[in-house]
Amino acid sequence: MSKIEMKTPLVEMDGDEMTRIIWQIIKDELICPYVDLKTEYFDLGLKHRDETDDQVTIDSAGATKRLGVAVKCATITPNAQRVEEYHLHQMWKSPNGTIRSMLDGTIFRAPIVVKGIEPVVKCWRRPITIARHGYGDVYKNVEYRVPGAGKVELVYTGADGTEIRELVHEFDGPGIAQGVHNLDASISSFAHSCFRYALDTKQDLWFSTKDTISKKYDHRFKDIFAEIYEAEYAQAFEAAGIEYFYTLIDDAVARVMKARGGFIWAVKNYDGDVMSDMISSAFGSLAMMTSVLVSPTGVYEYEAAHGTVQRHYYKHLKGQETSTNSVATIFAWTGALRKRGELDDLPDLVAFAERLEKATVGTIEAGEMTGDLARITTLENPKVLNTEAFVDAIASRL
Ligand code: NAP
Ligand code: MG
Numbered sequence: 001m002s003k004i005e006m007k008t009p010l011v012e013m014d015g016d017e018m019t020r021i022i023w024q025i026i027k028d029e030l031i032c033p034y035v036d037l038k039t040e041y042f043d044l045g046l047k048h049r050d051e052t053d054d055q056v057t058i059d060s061a062g063a064t065k066r067l068g069v070a071v072k073c074a075t076i077t078p079n080a081q082r083v084e085e086y087h088l089h090q091m092w093k094s095p096n097g098t099i100r101s102m103l104d105g106t107i108f109r110a111p112i113v114v115k116g117i118e119p120v121v122k123c124w125r126r127p128i129t130i131a132r133h134g135y136g137d138v139y140k141n142v143e144y145r146v147p148g149a150g151k152v153e154l155v156y157t158g159a160d161g162t163e164i165r166e167l168v169h170e171f172d173g174p175g176i177a178q179g180v181h182n183l184d185a186s187i188s189s190f191a192h193s194c195f196r197y198a199l200d201t202k203q204d205l206w207f208s209t210k211d212t213i214s215k216k217y218d219h220r221f222k223d224i225f226a227e228i229y230e231a232e233y234a235q236a237f238e239a240a241g242i243e244y245f246y247t248l249i250d251d252a253v254a255r256v257m258k259a260r261g262g263f264i265w266a267v268k269n270y271d272g273d274v275m276s277d278m279i280s281s282a283f284g285s286l287a288m289m290t291s292v293l294v295s296p297t298g299v300y301e302y303e304a305a306h307g308t309v310q311r312h313y314y315k316h317l318k319g320q321e322t323s324t325n326s327v328a329t330i331f332a333w334t335g336a337l338r339k340r341g342e343l344d345d346l347p348d349l350v351a352f353a354e355r356l357e358k359a360t361v362g363t364i365e366a367g368e369m370t371g372d373l374a375r376i377t378t379l380e381n382p383k384v385l386n387t388e389a390f391v392d393a394i395a396s397r398l
Contacts, residue, residue: 015073017308106193111283126262132272143178208252304328
């Protein structure tokens with residue numbers, strides 16, 4: 001059998017611990033036997049990041065800008081304990097943070113829905129994708145405790161020295177105050193990424209803020225989305241048969257609980273933090289959650305939403321058996337291969353990505369799964385497989 005050809009290489013970002021082990025197994029057993037895999041390889045394993053003073057992370061993001069599609073393995077974000085464990089020169093920044101700021105992207109997180117892993121919300125039939133704005137608001141706040149009586153004001157000083165002053169509150173005793181901000185440019189990038197992703201995946205786009213209460217701040221988000229939609233996307237949405245719809249955040253929450261799924265829900269930074277954990281746990285498992293970073297210029301980076309599964313890796317190092325779920329990492333690969341296939345007009349590559357996803361889902365639906373899913377499945381007598389045997393089962397189905 002001849003292998004499926006690729007044109008443009010994928011940017012391959014290798015990572016750490018248990019997910020690095022899984023990475024190699026997936027390539028060896030599920031991809032390389034069928035695809036003449038072309039990648040530009042970057043080793044983002046912590047040791048190599050340290051050896052290159054983190055230049056490898058910057059280079060991998062640069063290559064992603066150039067080539068357009070990347071697939072990333074989970075990586076360690078160093079803390080004090082990791083600095084000791086890996087004898088690091090520095091506590092390097094989160095690779096995801098570095099890549100995100102270079103690509104100026106929005107992260108879309110979607111659950112992989114399979115029969116037998118039932119969402120807590122019974123009417124959810126299809127995935128709900130959360131698009132979280134990644135800049136500003138309370139994540140870049142300035143705040144303090146107000147010590148006692150006095151006034152707190154918001155002061156803007158223009159480049160020419162003009163001042164705008166707003167009273168926040170006249171305190172007659174101690175309290176608290178905080179200043180937050182956002183940028184038109186960042187909100188616009190967020191909007192473009194959301195509209196583009198909705199068109200790519202042919203799903204409706206919902207956007208929600210609290211503009212009735214926050215009449216200038218949240219309202220600016222609503223206006224920017226509306227302006228960009230009308231000017232650049234309305235026709236394409238109509239042609240694709242999808243809808244853009246704005247509503248208040250509390251109304252959106254109520255609607256989501258009664259919806260069937262199959263749409264993208266775009267939210268501000270804090271709402272995204274809270275709602276993405278709600279959505280992912282209600283769908284079943286972090287190990288079944290995919291994540292894709294989409295830049296406003298149309299660059300894509302696919303990964304699993306979970307981390308390096310450190311606890312399993314330490315068991316693996318001791319020679320003990322592990323049952324680590326590789327589904328989200330497999331879907332990172334299929335997402336990237338499908339996108340590459342679409343961009344390069346390679347229908348065989350797109351079809352292969354679909355077959356691999358089907359084989360993965362089919363394996364679980366046939367009752368063969370890793371321990372994390374076996375604990376929550378509604379299927380009777382699931383067969384619990386170890387890390388390697390689960391991939392073997394997918395490979396034979398494929
Ligand atoms: P984690 O790797 O997501 O794992 C937390 C726990 O969730 C695991 O111990 C395991 O539970 C379960 N789990 C997660 N993924 C699983 C899978 N594929 N199969 C089966 N069980 C799974 O989070 P962490 O342990 O807090 O973080 C470990 C490292 O990952 C950290 O160094 C962190 O910096 C990094 N991290 C990286 C990313 C990224 O690159 N995108 C994201 C998050 C964290 P049990 O132990 O109960 O089986
Ligand atoms: Mg959070």
